[in-house]
Structure formats: C-alpha cells, structure tokens
Amino acid sequence: MSWGNLVRLLALGVLGVFLAYPEAFAGFFSLFTKNNQPAIYNQGNLLDITLNHLLIVGAATLAATLIAVGLAIIVTRPFGAEFLPVSRSLANAGQTFPPVAVLALAVPVLGFGTAPTLVALFLYGLLPIFENTLTGLTNLPPAVTDAARGMGMTGWQRLVKVELPLALPVILAGVRLSTVISLATATIGSTVAARTLGEVIIAGLLSGNTAFVLQGGLVVGVLAVLIYDGLAALERRLTGRMGRLPS
Amino acid sequence: MIEIDEITRRYDGEDVVDRVSLTIQPRSICVIVGTSGSGKTTLMRMINKLVEPSSGQIRIDGEDIAGIPAYELRRRIGYVIQGHGLFPHRTVGQNVATVPKLLGWEKRRTEERVDELLQLFQLDPAQFRNRLPHELSGGQQQRVGVARALAAKPNILLMDEPFGALDPVIRAKAQEDLLAIQRRFGTTIVLVTHDMEEAIHLGDTIAVMDGGKLLQSAAPAEIIRNPATPFVAELIGTSERPFRLLSLGRVADHLEPGHAEGEAIDAAASLRDAFAELLWSGRSALPVRRDGEIVGQVTLAALSRLAARPQ
Amino acid sequence: MSIAGISPLTARTGWFKLDKLGVLISLVALAGAWLPFVLFRANRIVPGDPRPVTEALPGPWAALLITVLLVGLLAALFRVAPGVKLIMGLVVLGSLFVLLGLSANFLTPDSDSFARISPGAGFWLLLLAFALLVTDALARLRLRPWVRIAILLGVVGAMVLLLGSGSFNQVSTLKEYATRAPAFWSEARTHLALAFGSVALASVVGIPLGIWCFRIKRVRAAVLNLLNMVQTIPSIALFGLLIAPLAWMAANIPGASALGISGIGTAPALVALFAYSLLPIVSNTLVGLLGVPPAAVDAAMGMGMTGRQRLLGVELPLAFPVILTGIRIVLVQNIGLATIAALIGGGGFGVFVFQGIGQTAMDLVLLGAVPTVVLAFAAAVVLDALVETTSRGTRKP
Numbered sequence: 007m008s009w010g011n012l013v014r015l016l017a018l019g020v021l022g023v024f025l026a027y028p029e030a031f032a033g034f035f036s037l038f039t040k041n042n043q044p045a046i047y048n049q050g051n052l053l054d055i056t057l058n059h060l061l062i063v064g065a066a067t068l069a070a071t072l073i074a075v076g077l078a079i080i081v082t083r084p085f086g087a088e089f090l091p092v093s094r095s096l097a098n099a100g101q102t103f104p105p106v107a108v109l110a111l112a113v114p115v116l117g118f119g120t121a122p123t124l125v126a127l128f129l130y131g132l133l134p135i136f137e138n139t140l141t142g143l144t145n146l147p148p149a150v151t152d153a154a155r156g157m158g159m160t161g162w163q164r165l166v167k168v169e170l171p172l173a174l175p176v177i178l179a180g181v182r183l184s185t186v187i188s189l190a191t192a193t194i195g196s197t198v199a200a201r202t203l204g205e206v207i208i209a210g211l212l213s214g215n216t217a218f219v220l221q222g223g224l225v226v227g228v229l230a231v232l233i234y235d236g237l238a239a240l241e242r243r244l245t246g247r248m249g250r251l252p253s
Numbered sequence: 254m255i256e257i258d259e260i261t262r263r264y265d266g267e268d269v270v271d272r273v274s275l276t277i278q279p280r281s282i283c284v285i286v287g288t289s290g291s292g293k294t295t296l297m298r299m300i301n302k303l304v305e306p307s308s309g310q311i312r313i314d315g316e317d318i319a320g321i322p323a324y325e326l327r328r329r330i331g332y333v334i335q336g337h338g339l340f341p342h343r344t345v346g347q348n349v350a351t352v353p354k355l356l357g358w359e360k361r362r363t364e365e366r367v368d369e370l371l372q373l374f375q376l377d378p379a380q381f382r383n384r385l386p387h388e389l390s391g392g393q394q395q396r397v398g399v400a401r402a403l404a405a406k407p408n409i410l411l412m413d414e415p416f417g418a419l420d421p422v423i424r425a426k427a428q429e430d431l432l433a434i435q436r437r438f439g440t441t442i443v444l445v446t447h448d449m450e451e452a453i454h455l456g457d458t459i460a461v462m463d464g465g466k467l468l469q470s471a472a473p474a475e476i477i478r479n480p481a482t483p484f485v486a487e488l489i490g491t492s493e494r495p496f497r498l499l500s501l502g503r504v505a506d507h508l509e510p511g512h513a514e515g516e517a518i519d520a521a522a523s524l525r526d527a528f529a530e531l532l533w534s535g536r537s538a539l540p541v542r543r544d545g546e547i548v549g550q551v552t553l554a555a556l557s558r559l560a561a562r563p564q
Numbered sequence: 565m566s567i568a569g570i571s572p573l574t575a576r577t578g579w580f581k582l583d584k585l586g587v588l589i590s591l592v593a594l595a596g597a598w599l600p601f602v603l604f605r606a607n608r609i610v611p612g613d614p615r616p617v618t619e620a621l622p623g624p625w626a627a628l629l630i631t632v633l634l635v636g637l638l639a640a641l642f643r644v645a646p647g648v649k650l651i652m653g654l655v656v657l658g659s660l661f662v663l664l665g666l667s668a669n670f671l672t673p674d675s676d677s678f679a680r681i682s683p684g685a686g687f688w689l690l691l692l693a694f695a696l697l698v699t700d701a702l703a704r705l706r707l708r709p710w711v712r713i714a715i716l717l718g719v720v721g722a723m724v725l726l727l728g729s730g731s732f733n734q735v736s737t738l739k740e741y742a743t744r745a746p747a748f749w750s751e752a753r754t755h756l757a758l759a760f761g762s763v764a765l766a767s768v769v770g771i772p773l774g775i776w777c778f779r780i781k782r783v784r785a786a787v788l789n790l791l792n793m794v795q796t797i798p799s800i801a802l803f804g805l806l807i808a809p810l811a812w813m814a815a816n817i818p819g820a821s822a823l824g825i826s827g828i829g830t831a832p833a834l835v836a837l838f839a840y841s842l843l844p845i846v847s848n849t850l851v852g853l854l855g856v857p858p859a860a861v862d863a864a865m866g867m868g869m870t871g872r873q874r875l876l877g878v879e880l881p882l883a884f885p886v887i888l889t890g891i892r893i894v895l896v897q898n899i900g901l902a903t904i905a906a907l908i909g910g911g912g913f914g915v916f917v918f919q920g921i922g923q924t925a926m927d928l929v930l931l932g933a934v935p936t937v938v939l940a941f942a943a944a945v946v947l948d949a950l951v952e953t954t955s956r957g958t959r960k961p
Contacts, residue, residue, distance in 0.1 A: 088584045091703035092696060099699065102940035104900025107933035110917050114926050190798040194904065197921060207801045211907055216807065223801025230796035303865055327868030338863030342881050352867050401867075411866070 014235060021228050025053040028221075035217040043215045047206045047222070056225060059202040062195070063188045066124050070131030071181055077132075078139035079165065094140070100133050105191050109198050123195030123202065130191055131184040138180025142173025175245040182237040189230045193222070254279050255300060255409065255441065260309030262295050269295050271465035272309070277458070279408075280439040282432075284456035286449055286488065292465040293445045297411055300443060301330045313409070328352055331402030331440070335414035337394045339386040345371070345397050346382035352405040370400040374430070392423040399431070403440070412444040416451065428454060449488050453477070453497050461485050474501055478562075495560035500525040502559065504541055508549040513538035517547060528556045585700055586640040589693045593637055596689030597630075602667050605736075607678040608925060614684055620667040632659045633690070640697050650701035654719075656694045660687065661726060668734035682736035682927055709949030716945050723938075736927040737934070740916075747915075752935065754830065754911035758902040759939075762834055763895045766841030771887060773842070774849025775875070784850070791843035799901055802839065803908045806832035833910030837901060841894040848890025852883025885955035892947035899940040903932065 024031055028046045036045035046052075080086035081093045105126055112122035146169060154168045170177075193204030203222045210218025255277040262270040270292040277283040287293040298304040300311060302323040311318050318326055339348050346367050353363040368378040374396040386394055395415065402410055415431075416424045432455065435442055446452055452459045453473045460470040461484075469481035477498050480486035489497060504527050505520040515536055518527050520543040527539060531553045538552045601620040603612030618626050632655065639652035668681040707715070732738050741748055777784045794802075810832050856879050864878045880887075906914030916932030919925075 086584075089588075092585060092700035095699045095703045096696075098944070099941065102896055102900070102937060102944050104903050104933070104936050104940070106900075106903045106914060106917050107929070107936060110921050110929040110933060111926070113921065113924070113929075186796060190796065193798040193800050197907070197918065204798070204800060207798065207804055208907070211800070211804050216805070219801055219804035219807075223797055223805055226801065227793070227797045231793065234796070301866060303862070324868040324870050327866055329868075332863065332866030334859055334862055334866070336859045338857075338859035338866075340860050340863070340878055340882075341857065351869075355868060355873070398863075 014232060017228055018232055021225065021232075024221075025056055025225070028052050031221075035221060038216040038220055043213065043217065045217050047209065047218055049209060050201075050205070052206070052221075052225070055201060055203055055205065056229075059189075059192055059226075060229070062120060062124060062200065062202060063127065063185065063192050066127035066192075067131050067181065067185050067188055070128050070184060071135055073128075074132045074135035074180075075139050075177060078136050078143060082140065082143045083161070083165075093136070097133050097136050097140075100129070105130055105194055106197065109194060113198055118199040120195075120200045122198050123192060123200035126195070127188045127192060131188050134183040134187065135177070135180040138183075139173065139177045142176030143169055145176075146172055175241060178237070178241040178244065182234060182241065185237065186230050186234050189226060189233065193226060254314055255443070256312040256315075257296075257300075258310045258312065260296070260299060260306045260311060262292075262299060262304060263307040268465050270299070270306075273462075273465075273467045275460055275467060275470055277441060277443060279441050281457040282435060282442040282444065282455055283458045283460060284452040285443065285445045285460045285462060286447065286452045287462035288447060288488075291462040293462045294413055296462065297413060297443055297445050300409075301327045301332060301411055303327075328355055328405065329407055329409070331405075331407040331410035333398050333402045333410065333412040333415045335417040337386070337398035337418075339394060339398055339401070341386055344383050344385055345376070345389070346378075348386065348397060349401045349404050351401060356405055358405075366404060370404060371397075373434070374400050376400075391419055392427065395419060395423075395427055396430070399434075403434070403438070406438075408441060410440050410442045412442060414446055415444065417446075424451075431455065449490070450497075453500060461488060474498065477501075494562075496525050496528070499523065499528050499556060499560050504551050505543070507551060507555055507559065508541055509552055509555060511538070511550045512547075513540045513550040513552075515540070517542040518551070519543070520548065524551075524556055524559065527551050528553075528560070531556065581643055582641055583643050585696070586637075586642065589640045589696050590637050592689055592696070593633065593640075593693035596686045596691075596693055597633060599686035599689060600684035601686045602664070602671065603680075603682050603684045604671055605680040605682070608680055608736075608927070612682065612684070615667075615671065617686070620671065621663060622670055625663060625666060625670075629659060629663050632656055636694060636697070640693075646701040646704040649697055650705065653694045653698035653701060657691070657698065658722065660690055660694070661723075662731070665726065665732040665735060668736075669731070672734045680736040680739065680927065681734060709952045712945060713949050716942060720942065737930045740925070740927045740931045748931070751911055751913055751915050754905075755899075755902050755913045755936070755939075758830065758833055758837060758905055758910065758912055759895065759899040762837035762898050762902075763841055763891060765834075765838045766845050766894060767891060769838075770842050770845030770890075771849050774846045774887075775853065775880075777846065777850050778853040788843070788847060788850075791846060794839050795843050799836065799840070799904050800907055802836045803832055803904060803910070806835050807908060810835065829908075830905070830910050832908060833902070833905035833912075837898045837905075840901065841898060844890040844893045844897075845887070848893075849883065849887050852886030853879055855886065856882045885951050888947065888951050888954060892944065892951060895947060896940050896944050899936060899943060903936055 032045040039045050047055075077093065081090045108126040108129060109122050112125050116122045116125060150168060150172065151164065154164045159167065192200070192202045193207055195202050196204030196208050203226050206222030206225075207219050210216065210220075210222065257273060257275040257277075259272050259274055260270060261268055261272050273292075273296055275283075275296075285293040285297060295304055299306050300313075300318075302318060302321075340351075343351075346364075349367045349370055350363045353366060358366075367382065371378040371381055376393060376396060381389070381393075381397075386397065389397065395418070399412075399415065402412075416427050419427060428451065431442075434440070444455060453476075456473055458470060459473055459476050461468045461476070461481075463484050469476060469485050471479075476485065477489055477494055480489060500523050502524040503520070504518060504522050504524060507524065508520070513536065515534060516530075517540040518530055520541050531537070531539060531551075537554070538550045540547050541549050541551055597617060599616075600614030601617045602615050604615055605612050617629060620626070621629060636652050636656035639649050664683055664687060671681050672679050702712070702715075726732055727738070733742065773787065777787050797805075860878055860882065861874065864874045869877065902910075902912045903914030903917055905912045906918050913932040913936045917929050917936075918932075920928030920930075920932065
C-alpha cells in the first residue's frame with residue numbers, strides 16, 4: 007500500500023471514530039474554546055448531520071449528473087444543435103449567480119429547510135458536469151467518429167459505443183468537481199435551516215466558538231478530499247478499461 | 254570556420270554524440286544527415302550551446318566557444334528550426350527585429366533591416382510587416398523564420414529541419430531561395446535533415462551520422478561514389494545512386510559540340526533533368542540553350558558514362 | 565443544376581420554419597404572461613396578492629405590453645436574423661422593466677408608504693424567456709469583444725437612467741433601498757474592496773508562485789496539493805477559522821490592529837477570499853506557461869535571449885490569456901463568495917441577503933442578490949472580452 011493510501015485510510019478511520027465517539031476528541035477541541043464553552047457540538051448528533059449532508063449532496067449530484075449529461079447529449083445531436091450556443095452561454099452565465107442568492111431566492115417558493123438547498127446544489131452541480139460533457143462530446147478525434155460513421159453505425163450506436171465511452175473520463179472529472187463543490191456549498195444551506203454540517207459551523211460563528219467551526223470545517227474538508235480521491239481512483243479504473251483519448 | 258573537436262554528449266550514461274570531429278569551411282553549406290536519434294540535432298545544438306558538450310571542444314574562427322557566454326554566442330549565430338518557431342504574439346516585423354533589438358541596434362537601423370529582409374524574401378514589407386504569424390501561409394512563415402535568423406547579419410546560420418513542414422513544391426522553392434541567399438551573403442550554414450535528397454541538393458559537404466557517431470563527411474559526389482559504410486549506402490538508396498550523381502552536375506559543364514533535333518534544354522538544368530528528358534522523348538541527344546541561343550548538345554551516351562559506378 | 569435550383573427555394577421557405585429555441589421561449593413566455601405580473605402586499609410582511617398583467621397596468625399600457633410581447637414572440641419563433649432577435653429581445657426586456665416601475669406607481673395607493681409591489685412569477689418568467697432570446701442572439705452573432713462591452717455599457721447606462729429617474733421608486737426592493745441607502749453604498753464599497761482586493765492580492769502572490777512552480781518541478785505537486793486542500797474547506801468554515809489567528813495577530817503583533825487586522829470583520833474575509841483565489845491563479849499561470857509552444861521557447865533561446873528576456877518577452881505574454889482566464893474565474897467567484905463575509909461581520913451585499921433571510925423579506929434579499937449578480941455578470945463579460953483581445957495570435961480565431 008502506498009503512503010498516500012495509508013494516509014487516506016488513516017484519515018477515514020479518524021473521521022469514523024470522531025463521528026461515532028465525538029466526546030473522545032473533546033480534549034483536543036477544548037483547546038479552541040474559551041469560557042467553558044462546549045468543545046463538541048451539542049445541538050444534534052454529528053453522525054446524523056454528516057450522513058444527512060452526504061445524502062443531500064449525493065441526491066443533488068445524481069440528479070445533476072443525469073440532467074446535465076442528458077442535456078449535453080441533446081444539444082450535441084443534430085436535432086438539438088440549435089440549443090448549443092444558448093446552452094453554452096447559460097452555463098457560463100449560471101456561474102455568476104452566488105449560491106447564497108440562489109438559496110435565498112428559492113426560499114419563498116420552497117420554504118426553509120432541505121428543499122431549497124437541494125435545488126441550489128442541483129443547479130450548481132449542473133454547470134461543471136454539463137460543461138465537461140460538452141467538451142468531451144465535441145472534442146472527439148475526428149478520425150474516430152468518421153470511422154464509426156464510415157462503418158455504418160447509426161447515430162445511437164455511435165453515441166453509446168463510441169462517443170460516450172471516449173468522453174467518459176472528461177464527464178467523470180466533471181462529476182468529481184461538481185461533487186466537491188457541492189460538499190462545500192451544502193454548508194451554506196444551513197443559513198436557510200437545512201440540516202448539514204454548515205449548522206455546526208454557523209453555531210460556532212454565532213456563539214464565537216472556534217471549536218465548532220473547526221470540527222464542522224474539518225469534517226467537510228476531510229470528506230471532500232477523500233471523496234475527491236475516491237472518485238479519481240474510480241475514474242482511473244474505468245478509463246483504464248475503456249481506453250483513453252490520445253492526448 | 255567551425256572546428257568540432259572530439260565532441261561528446263552523454264545523457265544518462267549513453268553517448269548521444271560520440272567523439273565527433275568535423276571541420277566546416279567558411280562560406281560553405283554543411284548538411285548533417287541521419288535518422289531520428291542519430292545525434293545530428295544534438296551535434297548542431299552544441300554549436301550555439303543550446304546543449305553543453307560532456308567533453309571535447311568547439312572553436313569558431315579559432316575561438317573556443319566554452320569561453321563565450323551562451324546568450325552572446327547565440328546572438329552571433331542565426332538559428333532556424335522546423336515549424337519556424339515564430340513568436341505567435343508578435344508581428345512579422347517584431348519577430349524579424351528580435352535579435353537586432355537584443356543587440357541594442359538603433360530603431361531606424363532595425364526597421365531598415367527588417368524591410369530589407371522582407372523584400373529579400375519576397376514579402377512586401379508594407380503588407381506583411383504588421384501581420385501576425387498565424388495569418389501567413391506555411392511557406393511565408395518559413396521565410397520569415399529564415400529572415401529572422403539572418404536579421405543581425407550572422408556569419409553562421411544553424412538550421413534544424415528547416416523545410417520539414419513544407420509541401421514538396423514550396424520546399425523546392427525554399428531550397429532555391431536558401432542557396433541564392435547563401436551565395437549572396439557567403440553565410441556558413443549548418444543544416445540538419447533526414448532527407449538525403451535535400452542533403453545532396455544543398456550541401457557542399459555532407460556529414461552522415463548514426464548512433465551518435467560521424468560515419469562519413471565528404472562532398473556529395475564522394476559520398477555517392479564511395480559510401481564509407483553499408484548504412485551510408487542505404488541512406489543514399491542503392492537504386493537512386495546514378496540519378497543522385499547526375500543531379501549534382503549541370504548541363505553547362507558537359508556540353509558537346511554538335512546539333513540535336515527537337516526541344517532544347519536550358520544549360521543551367523541539372524544532368525538528371527536532361528537525362529529524364531532524353532529518356533522521355535526517346536532521343537539520343539538534346540540541344541542546349543543558353544540565353545536563348547543554342548550552344549551545343551548533351552548526349553545520352555555521355556550521361557550514361559557519368560552515371561556509371563566509378564571504376 | 566439541381567443544387568443551384570434547390571438552394572434559393574429552401575432559403576425562401578426557411579423563413580417560415582419555426583426556431584426550436586423560439587418554441588421553448590414562447591412556452592416560457594406564455595406561462596409568464598398567464599402568471600401574475602406583480603404581487604401586491606398591504607405591508608412588508610403579509611403574503612402577496614397576485615395581479616395579472618391586465619390588472620397590474622392601466623388598460624392602454626397593458627395593451628402595449630401585450631403587443632410588445634407578441635412581436636417579441638414572433639421574432640423568437642421565426643428564423644429571422646439574430647440581429648433582429650437581439651434588438652427585439654432588448655426592446656421587450658426594456659419594456660418589462662419600464663412597465664414594472666409603472667405598475668408599481670399605478671398600484672400603490674396615494675400616500676401609502678406601507679404597500680409593497682414586487683415582481684411576480686410572471687415577470688420573472690418573461691424576464692427569463694427574453695433573456696434567453698438575447699443570450700441566444702448574442703451567442704450566434706459572435707460579436708467582437710469591444711462591441712460586447714459597448715452593449716454591456718449601454719444596458720448598464722439604461723439601468724442607471726431607469727433607477728435614477730425615480731420611476732422605479734415604488735418597486736418593493738427600491739423601497740428597501742430607500743430606507744437604507746447609506747448602508748447600501750457602504751456595503752457596496754466593502755463588497756468591491758473584498759472581491760477586487762482579494763483578487764489583486766492573489767494575482768500579486770499567485771503569478772510569481774506559478775512561475776516558481778513552472779521553473780522548479782519539484783515544488784509543483786506540493787504547492788498545488790496544498791492549494792487544492794484549501795479549496796476543499798467550506799467557505800463559511802474558512803471564514804470562521806481565520807477569526808482566531810487574526811484576533812491573535814491583532815492582539816500580539818504590534819501595529820497589526822493599526823493596519824485594520826482584527827478577528828472579525830473584513831480582514832478574515834479578505835484573507836479567506838485570497839486563499840480561495842490562489843489555486844486558480846497559480847494553476848492557470850503554470851498551465852499557461854506549460855502551454856507555450858516549445859518551438860517558440862527554443863527559438864528564443866537559440867536567438868540568445870536571457871532567461872529574464874524569455875520570461876518577460878515570450879513566455880508570460882503567451883501565457884497571459886490563460887492567466888487572465890484564471891483571474892476571471894476567481895473574480896466572478898469572489899464577487900459571489902464575498903456575500904458569505906456578512907456571516908462573520910465582514911460586510912458586503914451579503915448583509916442584506918442574510919438580513920432578508922432572517923426577516924423572510926425577499927425584497928431585502930434581492931437588494932443584496934441583484935447587485936451581486938449584476939456585478940459578477942459584468943465582470944465576466946469584461947474579462948471574457950479582455951481574454952479574447954489579449955489572445956491575439958496565440959489561438960486561431
């Protein structure tokens with residue numbers, strides 16, 4: 007086992023122990039408290055909050071992946087080509103909307119809680135996946151797509167057997183990016199009362215308790231690094247089998 | 254004069270250039286030929302210190318280049334590479350002015366030199382000076398690349414596969430231009446290529462390299478007649494030898510008195526062209542024309558003798 | 565020639581063929597026209613009372629809006645030139661805003677300072693539909709960078725005129741503005757200082773760091789991994805975590821507090837935004853430098869440029885568009901992220917967003933969100949144009 011994987015395994019282990027027995031770390035976190043503040047978040051079960059955080063991110067990313075890949079496929083087919091320029095511009099313009107604003111504006115329609123967070127994460131998650139899928143599907147080597155057409159593959163066969171497999175690494179990279187962004191952005195959901203790790207951080211900010219801010223931030227940060235690396239490893243395995251575009 | 258003396262370049266324990274000695278006469282063209290990985294480019298890049306030798310010495314006009322700062326040396330030597338290496342963000346004029354600017358020439362003098370060179374390469378300065386390289390055709394880019402290398406009037410010009418990216422028609426034209434310029438300025442040229450045809454056409458001397466070693470260095474005719482090793486012979490191409498030999502000579506040098514029938518051939522044409530015309534038209538002799546006048550003939554029998562293996 | 569015979573025919577019939585995007589735009593616009601144009605509320609807190617176009621505007625004006633919408637829809641539906649679509653789209657968008665102000669004036673009872681008129685779902689959908697039309701037309705026209713900036717300036721100018729004329733003063737968000745105008749401008753200054761200041765700092769540090777990574781391969785992975793790690797920390801946590809060290813600095817380093825460093829407020833927000841900006845700038849500098857054509861570098865060396873001359877004369881200019889793209893990414897990102905600074909007392913437009921969330925006053929949220937989005941959007945347009953003009957020659961158009 008490489009050093010990197012050993013460190014990752016260790017991080018995962020420490021994270022698991024912390025979430026199951028947070029009190030065991032009270033000594034460490036009490037270093038960051040003053041005036042006898044509680045060292046460990048005491049307004050909810052950290053494990054539950056973490057799982058809920060992951061659930062929200064997972065659901066939003068899954069939905070975003072399905073829709074974004076679908077849309078990218080549509081706009082790269084002949085019948086959807088008319089939508090290509092506008093979809094590129096929209097993906098570009100979408101990034102100028104700050105997540106807080108999206109969250110806040112979703113509240114009147116969806117109320118407080120998880121729903122606006124899910125919607126905001128979904129909308130935010132669309133952009134990187136859509137852009138990457140588009141890049142993947144439009145930058146295929148012309149020789150390969152020509153050969154596929156020349157061998158008499160139908161449009162559907164070309165998509166499923168040639169274009170998507172070749173674009174897969176780029177698409178997966180988009181999903182990975184989207185997931186990591188969502189993991190961090192989900193914390194902002196707690197400003198509209200979603201049950202995410204942001205609640206721990208915000209409780210810390212409001213009461214001036216650095217220990218809370220630190221534990222909320224650390225859990226999200228470690229999760230993000232682990233999930234990022236995990237998805238990257240998955241990508242390598244998948245693309246190793248599918249073959250890579252000559253770069 | 255460039256004197257390369259027992260020069261060696263080692264990478265990771267492997268001799269990419271292995272104890273090569275070669276003297277390049279002033280005002281001549283020396284073509285280094287070899288397959289890829291033969292060490293020909295490394296050898297050339299040691300002349301302007303883009304590669305530092307592991308051992309050995311290079312002298313230019315008697316001066317050891319080890320004692321000259323690299324950037325100073327390079328500003329004195331023109332350098333042309335395959336794919337031209339023009340700066341894509343600078344205009345044609347700015348590209349050509351690069352070395353004069355580095356040398357601190359006056360603005361007026363630089364501008365005049367740029368226009369002079371563009372004209373020399375048949376690029377109208379008013380039209381091309383302010384264009385960007387990507388707005389030019391491949392042949393034009395290549396010409397700008399050579400013009401840039403000549404900007405500060407270097408005595409030596411190094412060229413690394415300068416015509417490699419050009420199509421055959423443009424390449425032939427570029428080769429002729431290069432010969433004309435070399436005759437005009439008397440520049441010493443070291444040119445690297447993998448194309449033996451090009452080497453025979455351009456070189457006063459051909460240096461054949463393989464596996465880091467210099468196999469043979471001689472005039473083209475000598476290389477064709479007496480290849481030093483089987484590898485050199487193979488590089489020339491066994492079945493090509495007679496034609497390559499003929500391509501070295503000019504019709505003017507092998508005139509015979511007498512009159513032949515039919516279409517005339519120019520005295521400046523190569524013997525190879527004359528030979529091809531003889532075979533194609535089924536004649537045994539061609540009339541030779543110089544400045545519009547018939548001055549003699551060239552015969553199939555004479556050419557056959559010239560093309561035969563030396564006894 | 566059969567081909568020559570067919571082509572003018574298709575050109576003639578092409579005009580009647582429907583534009584697929586136009587169909588989508590029409591569906592959105594029809595839904596928008598059907599849904600309430602504005603919401604009327606007797607005061608700031610009570611739920612809204614929806615008013616459709618016909619009730620929201622005096623008769624002639626409602627008729628005008630409907631006419632303009634219909635003409636706009638025709639332009640969207642049929643394959644007319646993108647230029648025509650662009651102008652029609654802008655006309656409809658302009659009309660929507662003017663008439664929103666008019667509607668607010670019309671519906672607000674005289675001398676009633678409590679009533680609130682805010683844009684309804686219908687207004688937003690119409691806005692979306694015709695913004696789509698404009699976006700599509702702009703994308704198809706592929707205008708030159710300076711034309712795009714000119715259009716942006718025109719739109720901003722029109723907005724300033726509209727807001728300055730006072731015709732908008734009865735719209736709910738502007739009523740929120742009216743009660744806190746000084747605070748708005750001071751938060752605007754803070755927001756700009758946070759977003760632009762952090763990017764400027766990150767450029768000053770990040771570009772040399774990128775050059776360093778380019779020159780020395782061994783430090784590359786270490787620097788990039790560290791900066792990557794910073795990116796995974798959620799923004800609100802990073803803001804919070806910087807409070808403690810900065811408070812310590814303010815208390816223990818002489819002169820630090822005089823420089824404005826303190827535990828809460830702008831300093832930790834600036835540092836956090838700076839930290840987030842480093843990775844894109846460093847990695848884009850590195851990628852830009854790595855992408856310089858090797859032939860150009862070889863030629864530069866072969867012509868006797870020194871390392872410095874090569875860097876300043878060849879490598880950096882050729883990498884500049886990529887570096888600028890990195891700056892564009894972080895500037896747009898930081899304009900949005902700066903809203904979070906309000907959570908730790910750092911100020912900025914986020915103040916209004918979070919106050920608005922706290923009071924469930926969406927008008928107040930909009931007062932913070934709209935300027936942020938407009939700012940981010942304008943920054944994106946301007947920097948995209950700059951990237952395009954600076955990449956002359958380095959990429960084929």
